[in-house]
Amino acid sequence: MADVEGQQGGAVVRTEGLTKDYGPVLALDALDLEIGPGVTGLVGANGAGKSTLLKILLGLVPSTRGRATVLGHDIATEGPSIRAAVGYLPEHDCLPPDVSASDFVVHMAMMSGLPRVAARERAAEVLRHVGLAEERYRPMGGYSTGMKQKAKLAQALAHDPRLVLLDEPTNGLDPAAREEMLGLVQRIGHDFGIAVIVTSHLLGELERVSDHVVVLDGGHLLRASRTDEFLDATGVLLVEVHGDDATARMARALAAAGVASTPRGAMLTVEAAAATTSGESATGPSPSGVPEIHDLIRDTASDLGIGLVRLQVDHRRIEDVFNDQGAVS
Numbered sequence: 001m002a003d004v005e006g007q008q009g010g011a012v013v014r015t016e017g018l019t020k021d022y023g024p025v026l027a028l029d030a031l032d033l034e035i036g037p038g039v040t041g042l043v044g045a046n047g048a049g050k051s052t053l054l055k056i057l058l059g060l061v062p063s064t065r066g067r068a069t070v071l072g073h074d075i076a077t078e079g080p081s082i083r084a085a086v087g088y089l090p091e092h093d094c095l096p097p098d099v100s101a102s103d104f105v106v107h108m109a110m111m112s113g114l115p116r117v118a119a120r121e122r123a124a125e126v127l128r129h130v131g132l133a134e135e136r137y138r139p140m141g142g143y144s145t146g147m148k149q150k151a152k153l154a155q156a157l158a159h160d161p162r163l164v165l166l167d168e169p170t171n172g173l174d175p176a177a178r179e180e181m182l183g184l185v186q187r188i189g190h191d192f193g194i195a196v197i198v199t200s201h202l203l204g205e206l207e208r209v210s211d212h213v214v215v216l217d218g219g220h221l222l223r224a225s226r227t228d229e230f231l232d233a234t235g236v237l238l239v240e241v242h243g244d245d246a247t248a249r250m251a252r253a254l255a256a257a258g259v260a261s262t263p264r265g266a267m268l269t270v271e272a273a274a275a276t277t278s279g280e281s282a283t284g285p286s287p288s289g290v291p292e293i294h295d296l297i298r299d300t301a302s303d304l305g306i307g308l309v310r311l312q313v314d315h316r317r318i319e320d321v322f323n324d325q326g327a328v329s
């Protein structure tokens with residue numbers, strides 16, 4: 001990944017004023033975006049422009065205005081270089097029903113320039129990675145939706161890409177198959193070191209597997225940030241203590257230490273943001289400043305001799321962005 005990270009200060013994808021209209025329909029509206037390595041969730045309701053963006057990045061659809069680079073290559077002039085380095089899982093069914101997954105992935109690997117023997121080895125490897133080792137010689141027409149999505153994923157990985165664009169890989173999957181696919185997405189990004197851009201119209205689905213989230217709405221960028229910044233943005237900590245009158249005693253002690261708390265059921269919520277720094281270095285699992293308030297709460301409970309059952313960030317959901325205009329960037 002060093003070569004990807006070294007490119008353009010870490011940008012895997014960069015767009016400037018990227019615009020697409022299909023006649024009267026404005027699918028992308030002057031989109032300025034920068035996506036880095038790791039797993040990026042591209043979320044938005046149906047029609048937000050996610051598929052259009054991926055197709056433009058691959059050179060499958062021309063943009064109307066603006067520019068973009070993928071892995072440092074200009075989409076206007078370097079389409080073949082981009083497609084050589086990028087794998088793509090399209091949204092819609094694209095699998096020939098009479099062909100086995102093995103033959104299909106071998107074919108796709110050879111199309112990308114691998115000799116037959118290397119293509120066979122590579123196909124067996126990626127089909128094993130996605131969990132299709134046993135079924136790989138069966139015609140894909142008889143596959144379940146989950147197996148078809150895995151075959152589409154395998155062909156996206158066939159030529160050892162540095163970036164994969166996955167368009168709604170969980171579409172139509174039952175909960176178990178969805179979990180499996182999300183696990184694969186995470187492995188591709190984190191274990192294989194391949195940059196991943198993955199779309200979903202289910203706004204909260206990618207929270208767990210993505211390092212970054214980009215939210216599109218009606219062709220506009222609604223928000224782009226690290227997933228943990230997104231989820232920690234409430235700046236609220238949940239505190240649960242155990243013991244006689246423990247919650248009230250804890251609230252009084254925190255107030256004496258200058259920290260306001262509010263009862264929520266049997267718990268207290270503490271406005272961590274007010275007691276923390278700006279959050280500008282939110283590089284760890286918690287936003288900047290949160291560890292200090294954690295320590296204060298822990299020490300207060302210890303001084304009072306009461307048990308601290310829970311101390312955790314109250315996560316917001318990606319969906320909240322759509323209801324919270326204050327979060328729009």
Ligand SMILES: Nc1ncnc2c1ncn2[C@@H]1O[C@H](COP(=O)(O)OP(=O)(O)OP(=O)(O)O)[C@@H](O)[C@H]1O
Binds near residue numbers: 045047049091168201
């Ligand atoms: N070939 C096309 N011709 C005309 N309009 C199109 C075309 N493709 C997409 N659109 C329109 O452009 C807008 C963005 O569509 P796009 O498919 O990029 O959204 P999306 O976020 O991927 O949603 P979905 O998940 O439903 O595909 C929508 O209003 C869609 O109807």
